[in-house]
Amino acid sequence: MKLIQPLVQGNLASTVRTGGCGECKNSCQSACKTSCTVGNQVCQKQ
Amino acid sequence: MANWHCFKALERFFLFDVLSNSLFSVTEPVYDYLQGRPVKAADLVQIEADLAELKGRGLLSDTREIEPEIVREPLLKALCLHVSHDCNLRCRYCFAGTGPFGGKRENMSFEVGKKAIDLLLRNSGGRQQLEVDFFGGEPLLNFNVVKQLVAYGREAAGSCHKQIHFTLTTNGLALDEPVRSFLNREEIALVLSLDGRPGINDRMRGKGCYEKVVPNFLALIREREEKNYYLRGTFTAFNRDFSEDAAHLYNLGFRELSLEPVVELEGEYRLSGVYLEELKKEYERLAELYLEKRRQGAGFTFFHFEINLEHGPCLLKRLTGCGAGFDYFAVTPAGDLYPCHQFVGRSEFLMGDVFSGITRLDLRTEFGAATLYKKEGCSDCWSRFYCSGGCHANAHFINGSIYKPDQIGCELQRKRLELALALKGIEMYEK
The missing domain is CATH 3.20.20.70 (Aldolase class I)
Incomplete structure (x- = not known):
C-alpha cells in the first residue's frame, strides 16, 4: 500500500463475543464526573 | 459514512475505522477522495487499490455493525x-x-x-x-x-x-x-x-x-x-x-x-x-x-x-455507557438512591433508598435500555463507541430527555476524539 499506512489494527468487533464481564471501571467515576467517556477505559481481561 | 472517519488533525491526515477500531495514516489525496473531492487519475487507482486491500484484510468495514441484542443482569457495580x-x-x-x-x-x-x-x-x-x-x-x-x-x-x-x-x-x-x-x-x-x-x-x-x-x-x-x-x-x-x-x-x-x-x-x-x-x-x-x-x-x-485502541472496553460496554441508573447509583446523606450524582435532587429520578433497595424498577429498566442506539443521532455518529451516547444527565439537563444528547457536548467530544486518535497515531508513527 502506498497511500494508506496502518498504525493500529484493532479488533473491537470481535469483543461482542468475548466481552460483557462488567469488571471494567465505571466511566466517569474516576476523573471527570460530567461526561461519558467509555472509550478511554481499559478492559480488565487484558 | 458512519463506519469510517477521515480527518486532518495536528497537521496530518488519518482514517479511523469505527467497527474494528483501526487507525491509519493517509496521504492528502486519500483525504480528498474520502471527502468527495476530485483527485488525480493516478492517485485514484492507487487509493481504490489500497482501500480494497484493507477491506480484504478486514481492517476496513464495508458494512455497519449488526446491532447486537443486549442482555444484562441488573447487578450493581x-x-x-x-x-x-x-x-x-x-x-x-x-x-x-x-x-x-x-x-x-x-x-x-x-x-x-x-x-x-x-x-x-x-x-x-x-x-x-x-x-x-x-x-x-x-x-x-x-x-x-x-x-x-x-x-x-x-x-x-x-x-x-x-x-x-x-x-x-x-x-x-x-x-x-x-x-x-x-x-x-x-x-x-x-x-x-x-x-x-x-x-x-x-x-x-x-x-x-x-x-x-x-x-x-x-x-x-x-x-x-x-x-x-x-x-x-x-x-x-x-x-x-x-x-x-x-x-x-x-x-x-x-x-x-x-x-x-x-x-x-x-x-x-x-x-x-x-x-x-x-x-x-x-x-x-x-x-x-x-x-x-x-x-x-x-x-x-x-x-x-487517553484512549486505548488495542485493549479498550468491549463492544457491550461501549453500547451501554456509564451505567447510571442501572448498575451505578448515587446515594444521598439520607440514603436515597438516584441514577447518578448529577440527578440528585430531581425528585422524578428518586429510585429507592439503601433500606428498601431500588424500588423504581421501571426507571432502572429505562436507564438500562438507553443504549447508544436509542439516542437521537448516535447510531450514525462515527464516535459512537467512545462516548456511548453521552452523559444521560447532561442530555436531560440541556434537552429534557436522556435520549437527546447535548449537541455542543457531542461536537466537543468528536473534536477531542479526533485529537486523541491523532496523538495516538503520531505516537505509533514515531515509535
Whole structure:
C-alpha cells in the first residue's frame, strides 16, 4: 500500500463475543464526573 | 459514512475505522477522495487499490455493525456516596447548588453508608471489582465517616471475595497532613478540584481558594509519588483559553489532568454554541502542548486524550455507557438512591433508598435500555463507541430527555476524539 499506512489494527468487533464481564471501571467515576467517556477505559481481561 | 472517519488533525491526515477500531495514516489525496473531492487519475487507482486491500484484510468495514441484542443482569457495580451535602466553598457553577442539591445541608451517617455498601455487595452478583466514590458537597467535611466506611468496605468486600476501589473528590481545603496520610495509606484514588490560573480559579471557586488548596494538592501528590489522582478543572466562558490553564497546572507540577466544559443553561459563564469553533481550536492547542511534553519524555496525561485502541472496553460496554441508573447509583446523606450524582435532587429520578433497595424498577429498566442506539443521532455518529451516547444527565439537563444528547457536548467530544486518535497515531508513527 502506498497511500494508506496502518498504525493500529484493532479488533473491537470481535469483543461482542468475548466481552460483557462488567469488571471494567465505571466511566466517569474516576476523573471527570460530567461526561461519558467509555472509550478511554481499559478492559480488565487484558 | 458512519463506519469510517477521515480527518486532518495536528497537521496530518488519518482514517479511523469505527467497527474494528483501526487507525491509519493517509496521504492528502486519500483525504480528498474520502471527502468527495476530485483527485488525480493516478492517485485514484492507487487509493481504490489500497482501500480494497484493507477491506480484504478486514481492517476496513464495508458494512455497519449488526446491532447486537443486549442482555444484562441488573447487578450493581458502583456507588457515588454523597457523604456530605455541605461544602466549605461556594463555587458559582456548582451543580450541587453549593452542596445540598436543593435540599438541606447534612452529612451521611456511618449507618447509612454501611447500608449502601451492603446493598452494593449484596446485589453485585459475580462481579469482583466494585467502586465507591466519596463525593459531596465536600466529602472531607465528614472525614470520620469516610474513614469508617473505607475500613468497613474493605472488610465486608474481602469477606465475600470482592474488592472495592475507592475514589474521593475533594476541593482540597481540608487536606491536612493526617487526612493526606490516610488517603495515601489507603490508596484512595483522588479527583482534585482546581481550575487553573489563580484569577480563573478564584473567579468561580472563591477568592483565596487557589492559595489555600495548591500547597495541599502539591504536598499530597508528592507524598503519593505523583500517582493515582486526577487534577480536575472546569472551564467556562471566562477561560475559553483553557490550554493556558492546563499549561499552568502542568508547570505547577500536576501531570494528570482532566478539564471539563461547564454544563449550564444560562449565566455569563455559560459555554454556548457561539464559542464552539473557538473551543475546538483550544483543544488543538492543548493537544500540541500534550505532544510537546510527551516528545520531551515528560509525563503528561489528559483524561480525554487517553484512549486505548488495542485493549479498550468491549463492544457491550461501549453500547451501554456509564451505567447510571442501572448498575451505578448515587446515594444521598439520607440514603436515597438516584441514577447518578448529577440527578440528585430531581425528585422524578428518586429510585429507592439503601433500606428498601431500588424500588423504581421501571426507571432502572429505562436507564438500562438507553443504549447508544436509542439516542437521537448516535447510531450514525462515527464516535459512537467512545462516548456511548453521552452523559444521560447532561442530555436531560440541556434537552429534557436522556435520549437527546447535548449537541455542543457531542461536537466537543468528536473534536477531542479526533485529537486523541491523532496523538495516538503520531505516537505509533514515531515509535
